Amino acid sequence: MTGKRKDLLNMLCDLSDLSALVTGSENIENFLQRTAVLVSGHLGTPVCSIYLYDETTDELVLKATVGLNPEAVDRVRMGSGQGLVGTVMATRRSVCEGRVSKNPRFRYFPETDELPYESFLAVPIQKGAVKIGVLVVQHTESDYFDTTDITALKATGAQLASVLENARLLMDLQRLCSIPQRAVCNLGFIKGQRTVGGFAHGRATVWRKSHVRLVSDSPDAEGGGMVDFRRAIGKTAEQLDTLQRRCAERLPESASLIFAAHFMMLKDPKFIDRMASKIEAGVPAIRAVRDVAAKYIDLFADSPHPYIREKVSDIEDLAGRLISNLAPSSPDGDGDSSGRVIIARALYPSELLKLAADSVAGIVLVNGGVTSHVAIIARSLKIPVVVAPCTELLHLPADTPVLVDGEVGNVYVDPAPDIVARFDRARQQVITRQTPVPVGVARTADGTSIDLLANINLLGELPLAREMGAAGIGLYRTEFPFLIRPSFPSETEQYLVYRRVVAAMDDKPVVFRTLDIGGEKALAYSDTAREANPELGLRAIRFTLAYRDIFEQQVRAILRAAAGSPSPGIMFPLISSVDDFLRARQVVRDCLDQLAAEGMDHHAHPAIGMMVELPAVVETMVEFTAVADFFAIGTNDFVQYMLGVDRSNKQVADYYRPEHPSVLRALQRVVRIADEHEKPISVCGEMGHDAAMIPFLLGIGIRRLSIDPQFMPAVHRRIAGLAIDRCRDHVRKLVASGSIDGVRKILAGS
Ligand code: PEP
Ligand code: MG
Numbered sequence: 001m002t003g004k005r006k007d008l009l010n011m012l013c014d015l016s017d018l019s020a021l022v023t024g025s026e027n028i029e030n031f032l033q034r035t036a037v038l039v040s041g042h043l044g045t046p047v048c049s050i051y052l053y054d055e056t057t058d059e060l061v062l063k064a065t066v067g068l069n070p071e072a073v074d075r076v077r078m079g080s081g082q083g084l085v086g087t088v089m090a091t092r093r094s095v096c097e098g099r100v101s102k103n104p105r106f107r108y109f110p111e112t113d114e115l116p117y118e119s120f121l122a123v124p125i126q127k128g129a130v131k132i133g134v135l136v137v138q139h140t141e142s143d144y145f146d147t148t149d150i151t152a153l154k155a156t157g158a159q160l161a162s163v164l165e166n167a168r169l170l171m172d173l174q175r176l177c178s179i180p181q182r183a184v185c186n187l188g189f190i191k192g193q194r195t196v197g198g199f200a201h202g203r204a205t206v207w208r209k210s211h212v213r214l215v216s217d218s219p220d221a222e223g224g225g226m227v228d229f230r231r232a233i234g235k236t237a238e239q240l241d242t243l244q245r246r247c248a249e250r251l252p253e254s255a256s257l258i259f260a261a262h263f264m265m266l267k268d269p270k271f272i273d274r275m276a277s278k279i280e281a282g283v284p285a286i287r288a289v290r291d292v293a294a295k296y297i298d299l300f301a302d303s304p305h306p307y308i309r310e311k312v313s314d315i316e317d318l319a320g321r322l323i324s325n326l327a328p329s330s331p332d333g334d335g336d337s338s339g340r341v342i343i344a345r346a347l348y349p350s351e352l353l354k355l356a357a358d359s360v361a362g363i364v365l366v367n368g369g370v371t372s373h374v375a376i377i378a379r380s381l382k383i384p385v386v387v388a389p390c391t392e393l394l395h396l397p398a399d400t401p402v403l404v405d406g407e408v409g410n411v412y413v414d415p416a417p418d419i420v421a422r423f424d425r426a427r428q429q430v431i432t433r434q435t436p437v438p439v440g441v442a443r444t445a446d447g448t449s450i451d452l453l454a455n456i457n458l459l460g461e462l463p464l465a466r467e468m469g470a471a472g473i474g475l476y477r478t479e480f481p482f483l484i485r486p487s488f489p490s491e492t493e494q495y496l497v498y499r500r501v502v503a504a505m506d507d508k509p510v511v512f513r514t515l516d517i518g519g520e521k522a523l524a525y526s527d528t529a530r531e532a533n534p535e536l537g538l539r540a541i542r543f544t545l546a547y548r549d550i551f552e553q554q555v556r557a558i559l560r561a562a563a564g565s566p567s568p569g570i571m572f573p574l575i576s577s578v579d580d581f582l583r584a585r586q587v588v589r590d591c592l593d594q595l596a597a598e599g600m601d602h603h604a605h606p607a608i609g610m611m612v613e614l615p616a617v618v619e620t621m622v623e624f625t626a627v628a629d630f631f632a633i634g635t636n637d638f639v640q641y642m643l644g645v646d647r648s649n650k651q652v653a654d655y656y657r658p659e660h661p662s663v664l665r666a667l668q669r670v671v672r673i674a675d676e677h678e679k680p681i682s683v684c685g686e687m688g689h690d691a692a693m694i695p696f697l698l699g700i701g702i703r704r705l706s707i708d709p710q711f712m713p714a715v716h717r718r719i720a721g722l723a724i725d726r727c728r729d730h731v732r733k734l735v736a737s738g739s740i741d742g743v744r745k746i747l748a749g750s
Pocket of ligand 2: 573613
């Protein structure tokens with residue numbers, strides 16, 4: 001046995017003894033430090049450092065070191081992917097460099113007082129897919145490490161994985177418990193993920209569900225008598241009234257429904273009188289509200305019916321408002337979020353709507369994934385949203401100034417005046433950039449006209465679509481009125497909403513997509529079963545075909561609303577077979593027969609089309625052209641299903657590649673077949689406004705894009721700079737490439 005191998009064995013044995021200590025009384029920091037000493041001793045390296053991965057910030061933090069300045073511990077942080085150490089974590093591959101100064105990825109941190117250590121060896125520490133950290137050894141001699149050292153360090157990393165995983169959890173716990181309430185103001189800057197663009201600068205409100213207020217034991221909890229209670233009811237009613245009016249202005253389709261349950265409860269003698277009798281019996285008002293609300297919440301939360309369980313949040317909200325109004329000293333004041341930056345773990349669409357009615361300035365979602373409908377609603381309502389990987393934000397004291405830069409995904413806590421000034425300038429530029437300029441028909445440099453239509457989610461977006469000169473609506477996502485209401489809208493309610501869409505667009509075409517719920521767009525009030533794989537489940541057309549009454553009500557409402565419109569379209573989402581399409585089309589035909597028999601005003605000949613969102617459509621596209629009147633490619637879902645990547649799962653975001661060669665080739669084929677059969681085809685997914693992808697889309701023959709109206713000026717400009725022949729050449733090059741990397745290089749060079 002060679003000396004090095006023997007020492008490797010000794011090191012692993014020593015390490016195993018040391019690991020046993022950590023489960024006992026050993027302090028974790030000591031354990032890490034002793035591990036670093038042990039490894040550096042056995043490998044004969046002057047430097048050994050241990051970095052642990054901090055999930056909340058997506059950073060590696062130096063936790064123990066031999067050889068570097070000990071004061072750098074906890075201060076040296078680098079993003080996963082940054083520098084050599086970050087690269088080891090991101091790629092989960094070890095790096096061995098004989099002359100590290102030559103590697104451009106090497107990053108020097110002055111706080112480490114690092115000497116010129118030329119040899120560098122780092123291995124990832126991971127447990128399954130879980131990132132734990134990186135173990136690094138360094139030596140002044142060049143080319144010091146050999147394959148035995150690499151094996152030794154890898155074995156060490158593997159042995160450390162389990163014990164460090166627990167250590168890291170314990171440290172997280174300690175850190176969270178020790179966060180002083182105001183210390184988090186030192187957070188300063190947080191790099192988040194851009195979710196909805198725009199800027200917000202306001203005071204922070206950490207969004208806790210009202211029931212947190214219900215169970216909190218603030219000193220005010222004892223206060224209040226009958227006079228205060230009656231006053232609080234009056235104030236709450238006034239606030240709800242204002243909110244409702246604001247809501248109706250910004251979201252006409254929600255009408256008064258969002259707060260309807262609140263009003264009903266506020267007038268419900270059982271609910272209010274129970275509180276009043278407790279107060280008369282000497283119970284302090286806040287406690288009376290809390291006790292009665294808690295009883296109702298327990299009762300409703302146990303209901304087998306989701307729409308009743310959904311009412312829990314209304315009671316929490318109402319009782320929370322009453323309590324706030326009884327305790328005016330509470331930091332949440334009167335619950336008015338106007339101009340504030342809301343910091344929340346996650347939000348439901350209904351909560352987002354209440355906040356929108358309250359005119360919030362911006363939203364920071366801490367660590368939470370953001371479902372696409374929350375993002376879409378926020379975008380429609382122009383509320384900047386950043387997803388920030390930093391749970392400390394949830395401990396931010398109320399009223400701390402926060403600046404949200406949704407354009408790049410940055411969050412600044414208590415920003416310095418120069419940052420605010422910079423932000424004001426950037427905001428001004430964006431306002432200038434976004435000033436609506438009617439774009440009219442888009443034309444390429446060589447004179448080919450491209451129709452720009454609008455994607456509409458909420459009625460509030462219609463004025464912008466008109467201002468931008470949209471040639472029509474290429475996608476009206478009808479699920480949003482369903483998502484923002486507390487229950488299924490009736491045929492008449494739907495008719496009234498759809499009628500406004502048709503009326504707003506004068507004689508221009510409007511394409512109604514039938515209900516696309518299920519999957520992540522689940523309705524809180526729907527009784528449908530939870531699914532293990534919702535994106536592969538009873539979604540979109542599958543849902544409506546399964547619930548024919550809901551489908552028929554919607555189709556009837558669309559057909560009635562389309563009366564008088566010159567060219568309305570109905571399109572089905574997530575069609576996977578010609579058979580599905582025919583069944584869905586039959587429902588439309590049945591509804592047409594019913595309306596004719598009932599003598600109801602309606603449009604008798606709508607175009608009936610479908611979305612291309614599933615790879616299954618590609619192989620049967622010829623057959624589809626025989627039955628569908630038109631096609632719209634939903635690239636968001638097409639990419640998701642073609643590549644098997646959940647489009648809202650951050651963990652696999654790197655796999656969601658619209659530029660994947662299979663996606664490009666399949667799109668080319670679909671468009672070619674539609675053209676050969678003279679069937680109109682458009683793109684209505686996000687790819688339609690992606691500057692990098694527009695030349696490809698025009699090159700494969702797309703002449704109609706349906707996009708968010710806010711993107712119209714930029715898309716118009718992009719198209720004006722393109723010539724169709726060159727786009728076709730570009731496509732030839734792109735589809736000849738079989739790798740994502742290859743495609744990217746071509747895209748970068750175009
Ligand atoms: C799409 O999938 O591209 C699309 C437009 O539909 P949605 O984003 O509403 O699923
Ligand atoms: Mg879709």
